[in-house]
Amino acid sequence: MSETIEPIAEDDFEWAIVEIFGHRRHAGRIREEEKFGAKMLRIDVPTLVAPEAAEAGKPIEFAVERWTSHWYGGSSIFSLTLTDEGSVMRVNRPYASASRYLAPPDRYDGDASEDVSALDDIERPW
Template sequence: MSEQTSPAGDEPAADWMIIEVFGHRRHAGRVREEERFGAKMLRIDIPKVERIDLPGDERPVPSVTVTSWTTHFYGGAAIFSATFTDEASVLRMNTPYVAPSRMSLPAPIGDRDEDEERPF
């Protein structure tokens, strides 16, 4: 595993895929075949994604930016499953989870008077 700032631009085109290794690990990223250590191997570059929370942004898909890439190499026998997908799905899968307690509720709507007694 290695950290990179971004994949090199002069490398061959890669496919966006979801890879399962031995049925236990799951990665989503850019995939291509490379020869390493005298054998053909799968290279997967996994984007590290940061969520950009904009005030008042109510879109179902948050704005994200890729900050770096992590690279893994696997031999062909280790691959349990490979599914082709698109870039948006890969970014969504790698977006950090935000706990519900950190989400804010929308402002209350209504013409309730402040002097009105509340039941709670």
């Protein structure tokens, strides 16, 4: 595993999800390269980072921080699925922890000292 240093033309790559020996799974951009006198699969996997501040109610736009390259021989490829850039980015986005559930406010917002007999007419789901 190494990080890509040289700039690469985007046109030379295809987007794919690759499984290696059925144990490792990478999603990224792929192409065939010759290394050590043999043809190998090169897959560049993006490392995504979330912005520091995100607007409430809008989807978070992740940015690619760096690309990590892996090379595999053809006999080690268990499966290769061609896909699109959006799918690759969704697979590689960081884990988002579960958020806390906030209960909706009560229907009655008045003062507790007020007459609450009108609340008896409210249709309840139970």
